[in-house]
Amino acid sequence: MFKNVIVRRPGKSLVEGITSAPELGKPDYELALKQHDAYIEALKSCGVEVTVLEALEEYPDSCFVEDTAVLTKKCAIISNPGALTRRGESALMVDTIKKFYNEDQIEYITSPGTLEGGDVMMVGNHFYVGLSARTNEEGFRQFKEALAKYGHTSSLVPLEEVLHLKTGVNYIENNNMLVSGEFIEKEDFKSFNKILVPENEAYGANCIWVNGTVIVPEGYPTVEKGVREAGYKVIIVDTSEYRKLDGGLSCLSLRF
Numbered sequence: 001m002f003k004n005v006i007v008r009r010p011g012k013s014l015v016e017g018i019t020s021a022p023e024l025g026k027p028d029y030e031l032a033l034k035q036h037d038a039y040i041e042a043l044k045s046c047g048v049e050v051t052v053l054e055a056l057e058e059y060p061d062s063c064f065v066e067d068t069a070v071l072t073k074k075c076a077i078i079s080n081p082g083a084l085t086r087r088g089e090s091a092l093m094v095d096t097i098k099k100f101y102n103e104d105q106i107e108y109i110t111s112p113g114t115l116e117g118g119d120v121m122m123v124g125n126h127f128y129v130g131l132s133a134r135t136n137e138e139g140f141r142q143f144k145e146a147l148a149k150y151g152h153t154s155s156l157v158p159l160e161e162v163l164h165l166k167t168g169v170n171y172i173e174n175n176n177m178l179v180s181g182e183f184i185e186k187e188d189f190k191s192f193n194k195i196l197v198p199e200n201e202a203y204g205a206n207c208i209w210v211n212g213t214v215i216v217p218e219g220y221p222t223v224e225k226g227v228r229e230a231g232y233k234v235i236i237v238d239t240s241e242y243r244k245l246d247g248g249l250s251c252l253s254l255r256f
């Protein structure tokens, strides 16, 4: 179960965030704020305490807090984003993280290692890590070593198509996993009960489990149906403005 969630308000500079899909247009800032409000409400209704950090105008992508750290029951690992325009975001999370973890429970990924939290998927005590344009082998090596001190295991999953691991695969507990594209046939995930996400709903693979409820993005009916059939309560949240920057539901929070 999660007790806490950290989010960061998007700044007006959000419109300058990194995107691989400029054809979707720039995010509408006012709408993005409303969607962020609804996201926070959805999280609160799942029984977590939400810490809302102020916007950081100098970092357009800083509302995607998931990439700045990996928080487990036993430790916090401060990441080192592979995207240079995002690298400073992690250090700016440390003070907040220190409110929840002791100094000796906090580990740091350092250059030349890079790692973004969007590449890390927690399945119980095991952490799958995407080898991506943002997370490199040295970042994984440091991460694995740090996690091992706390009894956590990890393994590397090379990515071919997507930005982050969790862009395409998300664990929603009880052995259930949402899988799209390149992850459908991956050996690493063969023992899970897979909920298949069709290509035209690929973005919908990024759902989050919060204390028995699954938050699903608006507009992905096959995903919603699959999640409901797996027995979960569902909350739908519109993330259209974040999608324009390759961001989804998981990217917008740290859940621990």
Ligand code: CIR
Pocket: 017, 018, 019, 061, 064, 066, 067, 083, 086, 117, 118, 119, 164, 166, 167, 245, 246, 247, 248, 250, 251
């Ligand atoms: C980026 O490219 O870094 C942001 N525009 C999107 C980050 C999405 N984060 C995530 O998947 N965890």
